[in-house]
Amino acid sequence: MSRSSETLFDQVCRHARQTSLLRSIEDVLGWDEQTKMPAAGAEHRAEQMALLAGMIHQRRIDPDYGARLAELAEGPLAADLYSDAGATIRRLKRDFDKKAKLPVRLVEELARTTILAQSAWLKARAEDDYASFAPLLEKVFDLKREEADALGGGACRYDALLDDYEPEMRTEDMAAVLSALRAELVPLVEAIVASGRRPDRSILTRGFPIDRQKALGRELAEMIGYDLARGRLDTTGHPFCTTLGPNDCRIAIRYHERDLGSAVFGVLHEAGHGIYEQGLRTDQYGLPLGEAASLGLHESQSRLWENLVGRSRAFWQFAYPKVQSHFPDALADVSLDDFHFAVNDVRPSLVRVEADEVTYNLHILVRFELEQALLDGHLTVADAPAAWNQKYRDYLGIVPPSDAGGILQDIHWSAGLVGYFPTYALGNLYAAQIFAQAEKELGPLAAAMAAGRLRPLRDWLTANVYRQGRRCSAGKLVERLTGRPVSHDALIQDLRTKYEPLYRL
C-alpha cells in the first residue's frame, strides 16, 4: 500500500510504531550500559541517551501526529469500545495529551538533572553522606513538582506522577488499600517475630559455585517458561529485565557464592517479567495493545512466579531435587522442608531488595508516604532522613544505623522515579488476586506445580493478562478478571495460609 492511500488510522499507527522503534533503541543502550559498557564509556552514553530522549519526546508531541489523532478520536473507530482499533486510539490519544503538556525544556532538564543526581547518589551512598546528595535530590523534587503541575489533573500532585507508572490509579485509592494492608501486616510480622521460630538460613549461605548457579538459573528460567531463544540471561550488579525488541527480551541477575537465594529468586523474578514481555502480542509491537498495562501489573507477574509459584512447597517438590543435583556437596543433607522454610524466612530488615514477602510491603509504605510528603512540601529534603528512620521504627521495629543503609539505599528518587514505589506493592496485591482467580478457573495448582506442569497457568495468564496489552488500565483489567477491585484480601490470605503453619501461629 502506498503512503498516500493509507488510512488516518494507519498513519497514526505508523508514527506510533516508529516512535516505539526509536524508543527500543534506548533499551539496547541501557542493556549495554548495565552489563557490558566499560565504565569509561559512561559520559558518552549519557549524551547518547539525552539525544534519544529529546528526539523521542519531539516525536511523541509532534503536532501533525496530534492533529491526526484528535481527528481519529472524534470518529467512529474510536467509539467502538470493544475493537482493537478503538482501544489503540483511546490509549494513544491519552498518551499524546499527557506528553504534550510537558515542555521540551523540562524533559531535557529532567534528563540532565537525573543523570547528575544518580552519580551524586552513588557517591553519597558509598560515603554515607546524605548532605552531599541533598541539593540534587531537592532539585529533582522541584522538577517533579513542576512536572506534576504541568501535567495537572487528578486530585493532587502525586496523582499526575503515579499515573506515569500506574495509569488511572488514584493516590487516594492507593493509600486506602496500602493502609488496610499495613493494618494486617504489622501485627502479622510481630506475631512471626514473637513466635521465636526461625529457619536455618545458613543452608543458603554454604558455598555455591557461580558456574553451577548459572546453569541452575537457566534451568529455572526455562522451567517456568522464559524462552532463552528470544532472550538472554546475563550477570549484572542490579537485576533487571529489559525488552530490546519483540523477540529480544533479556534478563540479568547477580550471583553470590555464599547466597544461593539471590540468584534463584532473582531469576524467577526477572524471568517472570520476561514471560509477561514474551507473552505480549508481537503483531501489536510498538502499539498500546502490544505493551504491558502498568508497572504494577508487570511486577505482579515477577512476584507471581517468584513468590506464589517460586516460594511454594509444591514448586520445590519438583524443583528442589534439581537444585540438589547441582550442589550435591552443599545440599545433600538438607530436606525439602528445611529448604522451603529457609527460603521463606521472615524477619524485619533494613534493606528493601533483600526483604521477605511479608515485610516487603512495609518498606514500600515508608517510601510511598515520604515521597508524597516531599512532593507536597510537607517534608523538607533536610528532614527526610529522620522521617525515614521514624517510619522504620513504627512499621518494622528497627532503625537504620546509617543513611547509607537507610534513605540512601534506593536509586529511584535520584533517577526521578517519584510515584514508582507503590507499584511494587500493587504488584504483590495484583499477583495474589490474579493467582487466586487462576486457581478458581483451573482448579488448585499445587499438584500441577509439584509435577512441574506450569504450562496451564502460563497459558491462562497469557490469554487473560499478557495478550490484553494496554487495552484497559491494570486496575480495570484486574477488576474485570477477578470480579473485584484490587484489595489486600487475597495477599493477606495467601500469607496467612503459608506462614501460620510455618511459624505455628
Added chain:
Amino acid sequence: MSRSSETLFDQVCRHARQTSLLRSIEDVLGWDEQTKMPAAGAEHRAEQMALLAGMIHQRRIDPDYGARLAELAEGPLAADLYSDAGATIRRLKRDFDKKAKLPVRLVEELARTTILAQSAWLKARAEDDYASFAPLLEKVFDLKREEADALGGGACRYDALLDDYEPEMRTEDMAAVLSALRAELVPLVEAIVASGRRPDRSILTRGFPIDRQKALGRELAEMIGYDLARGRLDTTGHPFCTTLGPNDCRIAIRYHERDLGSAVFGVLHEAGHGIYEQGLRTDQYGLPLGEAASLGLHESQSRLWENLVGRSRAFWQFAYPKVQSHFPDALADVSLDDFHFAVNDVRPSLVRVEADEVTYNLHILVRFELEQALLDGHLTVADAPAAWNQKYRDYLGIVPPSDAGGILQDIHWSAGLVGYFPTYALGNLYAAQIFAQAEKELGPLAAAMAAGRLRPLRDWLTANVYRQGRRCSAGKLVERLTGRPVSHDALIQDLRTKYEPLYRL
C-alpha cells in the same frame, strides 16, 4: 554560552557532533548484534538500523546546515590551511557536498537491499548456491552503479565509490600501485613454493584451551598498548573493532582450540585498529580531526601491529616465553625459531581471511579487478564465478573447488561495500612505508621490541598518524610523513628481508 551567541563555526560543529553522536548509536546496535543479540532479534534490529540510517542521512544533508557550511567555506576561517578550524570546515564541506547528492530514496533502498542481500548471501554460502544469491547481487550492483552516477566526479564510476573508504584516492593510481605490487608478488610466491621449505605448522594446531587463549589475548592486547579500561575484548564469529564512543572502543576475535594463530593474530590485528581509535583526539570527537583518515590508514595500523610487529622475530623474543607459560604442555618443546617460522608460513590458499602476509594482496587484486568490471558492466553477475576462478589460477596457481570457498566467501558485496577491498592492500602498503619512516626517525626497532618496549613506536604513531585525524587524506598524510607517495617498495623490501632467509631464496 547561549545558542544565540554561538558563532557560525560553533553551530556547524554542534550539528556535526550531534550527527556523530547519533551515528555512534548505530555502533552500539552493531556491536550488540555481532556479539550478544539472540538470533530471533535480527529482524527488529534491522528495522532499528534502517530507522537510524534514515535519520542520520537527513541530518547530514540538512539544508540549514548546508547553507551555514557554505557560508563558512567562503570565509576566512576556511582559508587558513594550517588551523584546526580550517581543516574541519573543508572536511565537513566535502562530506556534505557528497552526501547531498544522494537521494534519501536511494539511501533507504540500499539499506533495505543490503540487509536482504546479506541474509541471502549467508544462505547461499552455506548451501554453495551462487545462483540463489545472483539476483540480489545484481540488484546491489545496480544500486551501487546508481549511487556512483549520483555522486559523479572522478574519471570513472569506481572513483566515486572508492572515495567513500579512501577519500581522494583515484582508481587509476590504485591500479598502478597494485599492478606493480602484483608483478613482484607473483614471482616471490612462486619462489617460496619452489623452495620446498615448509614450517611445521602443526605446532599451532595442538590443543590450546580457550580460557587460556582468552587470557593470552588480553595480555597481548595490553602488551602492544590497547587500553582495556576504555574498551573490551569479546568473542565473535567474525573479528572486528568498533568504536561506541570516545572512551569505548571494543574489539572481538574468535578462538579455536586447535588454531592458536587465529586468536593471537586476530587480537594483534584488532587491537591495532583499537590503538588507532584510542589514540584519536578526544577533544575532537565527532568532528573530522577526531576521526580516522581512511579505511586504508586504519588497516595500516592493524597490519603494522599484526605483521610488522607481531610476525617479527624480535617481538616474539619478548612475547614467546609468555605464550609458552600459558601453554606449557603444547609448546614446551617448541623453539622460538620454529614458532616464528610457523607463524610466517607462506602458501597459496583459497580463503582471503586465512591468507599469509605475502599472498594476501593477491586475494585483494582478484576482488579489486572483478568489482570494477562488475560495476562497469564489463562482467555480468552470471559470469563472475568463472572470472573469479580464472584469476585465482593466474595469481595464486590454485582454483576453488566450489563457489562457497570462492566468490561466496566474503560478505562485502552483499553489504554494498564496493570499493572497500583495495583498502586492505593499501593498509599493507601504508604500514610498511610508515614503519620504515618510524625506524628512520627512532632508529632500528628490533632491540626495543625484543625488550618489550613498544611505547616509543606507539607514541610516534600517535603524534604522527592518530592525532592527525582527517586533517588531510591518508594518501597525503603518508606522502608528507614519509616523503613519497604510496608505493609497493617498502612492503616488497620488508617481505624480501623476512622471507628470503626463512625460505633460503
